[in-house]
Amino acid sequence: MSRSQIRRGARPEGLGTDDDGCTVLHVDMDAFFASVELRHRPELRGLPMVVGGESGRGVVLAATYEARRFGIHSAMPMSRARRLCADLVIVAPDHHSYTEVSASVMALFASITPLVEPLSLDEAFLDVSGAVRRMGSPATIGELLRARVHDEQGITCSVGVASSKFVAKLASTRAKPDGLLVVPSDEVIAFLHPLPVDALWGVGERTEEQLHRLGLLTVGDIAHIPESTLQRALGKSLGAHLYALSWGRDPRTVSPHESEKSIGNEETFASDVDDPAVIRRELLRLTEQVARRLRAAGVVGRTVSLKVRFADFTTITRSRTLPEPTDVARDLYSTTVQLYEALGLQRARLRLVGVRVEGLLDADGAPEQLLLDAPEHGWRDAERAADAATRRFGRGAVIPARLVTPHEQADE
Amino acid sequence: MKFRVERDQLADAVAWAARTLPTRSNQPLLSGLLIEAQDGGLVLSSFDHEVSGRVETEAVVDEVGRVLVPGRLLSDIARALPAQPVTVVVDGSRVTVNCGRSTFTLPTMSVDDYPTLPQMPTSAGVVAGPSFASAVAQVAVAASSDETISFLTGIRLEMTGPVITLAATDRYRLAVRELPWVPESQSIDAAALVPARVLADTAKTLAAQESVTIALAGSGQDEGLLGIHGGGRSTTTRLLGGEFPKYRTLLPAESNTVASVDTAALVEAVKRVSLVAERNTPVRLHFTGDEVSLTAGGGDDAQAVESLDATVDGEAIDIAFNPRFLLDGLSVLEAPVVRFAFTVSNKPAVLAGAAERGADPSPEFRYLLMPVRVG
Numbered sequence: 001m002s003r004s005q006i007r008r009g010a011r012p013e014g015l016g017t018d019d020d021g022c023t024v025l026h027v028d029m030d031a032f033f034a035s036v037e038l039r040h041r042p043e044l045r046g047l048p049m050v051v052g053g054e055s056g057r058g059v060v061l062a063a064t065y066e067a068r069r070f071g072i073h074s075a076m077p078m079s080r081a082r083r084l085c086a087d088l089v090i091v092a093p094d095h096h097s098y099t100e101v102s103a104s105v106m107a108l109f110a111s112i113t114p115l116v117e118p119l120s121l122d123e124a125f126l127d128v129s130g131a132v133r134r135m136g137s138p139a140t141i142g143e144l145l146r147a148r149v150h151d152e153q154g155i156t157c158s159v160g161v162a163s164s165k166f167v168a169k170l171a172s173t174r175a176k177p178d179g180l181l182v183v184p185s186d187e188v189i190a191f192l193h194p195l196p197v198d199a200l201w202g203v204g205e206r207t208e209e210q211l212h213r214l215g216l217l218t219v220g221d222i223a224h225i226p227e228s229t230l231q232r233a234l235g236k237s238l239g240a241h242l243y244a245l246s247w248g249r250d251p252r253t254v255s256p257h258e259s260e261k262s263i264g265n266e267e268t269f270a271s272d273v274d275d276p277a278v279i280r281r282e283l284l285r286l287t288e289q290v291a292r293r294l295r296a297a298g299v300v301g302r303t304v305s306l307k308v309r310f311a312d313f314t315t316i317t318r319s320r321t322l323p324e325p326t327d328v329a330r331d332l333y334s335t336t337v338q339l340y341e342a343l344g345l346q347r348a349r350l351r352l353v354g355v356r357v358e359g360l361l362d363a364d365g366a367p368e369q370l371l372l373d374a375p376e377h378g379w380r381d382a383e384r385a386a387d388a389a390t391r392r393f394g395r396g397a398v399i400p401a402r403l404v405t406p407h408e409q410a411d412e
Numbered sequence: 413m414k415f416r417v418e419r420d421q422l423a424d425a426v427a428w429a430a431r432t433l434p435t436r437s438n439q440p441l442l443s444g445l446l447i448e449a450q451d452g453g454l455v456l457s458s459f460d461h462e463v464s465g466r467v468e469t470e471a472v473v474d475e476v477g478r479v480l481v482p483g484r485l486l487s488d489i490a491r492a493l494p495a496q497p498v499t500v501v502v503d504g505s506r507v508t509v510n511c512g513r514s515t516f517t518l519p520t521m522s523v524d525d526y527p528t529l530p531q532m533p534t535s536a537g538v539v540a541g542p543s544f545a546s547a548v549a550q551v552a553v554a555a556s557s558d559e560t561i562s563f564l565t566g567i568r569l570e571m572t573g574p575v576i577t578l579a580a581t582d583r584y585r586l587a588v589r590e591l592p593w594v595p596e597s598q599s600i601d602a603a604a605l606v607p608a609r610v611l612a613d614t615a616k617t618l619a620a621q622e623s624v625t626i627a628l629a630g631s632g633q634d635e636g637l638l639g640i641h642g643g644g645r646s647t648t649t650r651l652l653g654g655e656f657p658k659y660r661t662l663l664p665a666e667s668n669t670v671a672s673v674d675t676a677a678l679v680e681a682v683k684r685v686s687l688v689a690e691r692n693t694p695v696r697l698h699f700t701g702d703e704v705s706l707t708a709g710g711g712d713d714a715q716a717v718e719s720l721d722a723t724v725d726g727e728a729i730d731i732a733f734n735p736r737f738l739l740d741g742l743s744v745l746e747a748p749v750v751r752f753a754f755t756v757s758n759k760p761a762v763l764a765g766a767a768e769r770g771a772d773p774s775p776e777f778r779y780l781l782m783p784v785r786v787g
Binding site: 302323324325338367368369370371372373 | 558560581583584585586657662692693694732734758760780782783784785786
């Protein structure tokens with residue numbers, strides 16, 4: 001979710017009519033997890049409600065617009081949200097139903113155009129240029145989508161319609177909640193230039209700070225200084241990138257198979273952990289998850305990186321490149337543990353650990369250096385067999401013995 | 413302590429002894445070089461608990477003594493000195509190095525706390541320096557550099573009667589060399605796993621020696637120690653633990669295709685075509701009729717093709733290798749012709765040297781190379 005500070009809901013005047021050539025739609029569910037929960041908890045409608053873990057470390061995963069009025073937003077620690085709103089209703093997340101709703105919504109998108117690029121469970125880009133003749137103008141299609149999502153799933157969504165991905169996404173943010181906004185091609189500049197610089201894709205806190213120091217507060221400010229000045233201040237590629245965006249130039253197309261550059265999972269401990277045995281077990285669980293995701297995506301990767309966040313939020317990552325790309329949890333785990341041990345932490349208290357695999361290649365096409373002494377069937381086959389068992393019997397059907405706990409199944 | 417020594421002798425001895433000094437150690441003493449001036453000469457030693465080096469050199473000793481000096485610094489100084497006699501004098505806690513009109517004064521370290529070097533084990537036998545150096549270099553290319561699998565970073569020495577067999581593997585390739593030697597006992601049957609880098613380095617510095625003694629600690633307190641001695645230079649190294657793969661079973665007994673190619677021409681061709689082989693993509697070899705064609709790259713990327721004359725017996729074969737592994741093997745073959753023996757394209761190929769195309773391979777060196785599976 002964008003941390004953009006654009007005022008939501010305020011629809012700029014004069015926009016929203018001419019959708020000629022605006023074939024990119026950005027569809028974003030409104031307060032997705034919270035909306036799904038409200039479907040079977042109508043008594044909570046109108047109340048400030050959030051979805052998230054209640055425990056000490058819980059964070060807000062989604063907040064209703066009533067809760068947002070208190071300044072609550074997603075990714076905020078639950079303890080802080082509680083302080084902001086004493087009457088806050090907290091609902092535990094039910095990821096299963098979110099995944100289900102998401103799949104139905106994505107299937108609906110796919111029935112309109114094959115060019116769907118999902119960004120997460122609750123948002124996607126659609127290129128509807130091929131559907132215009134059949135179903136009407138992009139804005140018409142957007143309204144149709146909104147109606148069908150509401151009828152079929154009982155939740156609302158907002159749609160941005162524009163000629164590029166980045167403007168469409170800004171438009172949907174502006175249209176929220178439960179709205180649709182068209183940014184006509186010839187009004188893109190007028191739409192963009194008053195926006196704060198952090199509306200631009202690629203501007204995070206640090207870049208925002210740098211831009212502010214240069215006296216650049218709005219997108220228009222960026223557009224009206226020489227590109228070379230921007231490049232000197234921000235580096236060649238970021239400077240050029242922001243300059244292009246400030247004039248509404250975004251060459252990215254909607255690509256249904258945006259290949260992932262890396263696959264990783266991380267875990268925030270319920271309370272800080274300093275026990276190496278617990279950390280190792282968590283690393284094993286994470287590497288199993290990551291390897292399963294690699295295999296499901298049909299990719300292999302060569303660079304394994306370990307992320308460690310200490311109790312004081314200092315975060316470090318260490319990585320190692322393997323001689324051969326892999327999708328085998330056993331390889332990932334042994335590398336991850338080596339990286340962990342090389343840190344020499346001596347019982348430092350950790351808040352979070354994460355494992356990520358980068359340098360991904362298609363598993364099919366990737367050349368594979370064979371081993372002299374490899375057994376006919378190695379760990380890869382064993383893990384594939386576990387994948388098959390999981391498909392048949394459900395998650396956790398086959399897991400490493402070390403992850404079996406007496407009271408609970410290892411969760412995903 | 414006071415002695416006089418020729419500059420070249422000092423520089424050689426210091427450089428040799430300093431070669432195994434640890435670059436970083438939590439024990440500062442181990443960065444020191446021990447100089448012992450005795451009647452008749454000098455003994456210079458270094459030790460890092462794994463590897464020890466000890467070299468004797470001639471000197472005119474006026475006053476005997478022992479001193480521990482910063483090793484790398486002394487090595488740098490000795491190398492830079494003019495070609496004149498060098499006088500070294502210890503005065504209190506300082507040591508002065510005088511050569512021509514230049515004078516260096518170095519601090520010394522506490523010689524009393526310096527660890528005792530391991531005793532040289534008893535001799536197991538003697539090899540010729542040049543052939544030992546080349547044999548070790550031939551197998552060392554196949555040793556792994558991944559310190560996390562320590563037993564694959566070693567060279568296995570098998571001393572069986574009149575033959576030493578050296579073997580190393582990183583699981584992608586295996587290099588095996590047999591070398592005649594003169595054992596102390598014809599009935600010797602012993603094996604040791606020696607860190608490849610230490611062995612390769614040591615053997616190289618002894619390449620000019622007519623005879624090199626290999627010493628292996630038998631059972632007893634120095635178990636796990638190998639000594640190599642020649643020309644006044646002695647190295648001991650701890651052995652590696654872990655079980656070396658049972659490599660003899662990996663060597664294929666038969667083959668479906670045998671091909672010979674001019675080694676130097678193949679090296680050049682592999683280097684050329686692999687220019688377009690991006691990281692981790694293989695070079696593919698197709699042996700058929702009377703030639704081998706090499707290809708690399710392809711798809712949307714750059715591509716290269718080259719063909720060479722070859723003598724091919726048996727079925728045509730398509731096989732792909734990591735170009736670096738292939739070049740490693742070809743570069744240590746020490747033969748004008750390389751003879752490949754293949755079974756199928758997903759099984760290891762055996763490389764051996766031959767005098768000419770079609771000739772029988774020389775039996776003493778084999779390089780077993782596992783192919784890359786493509787597509």
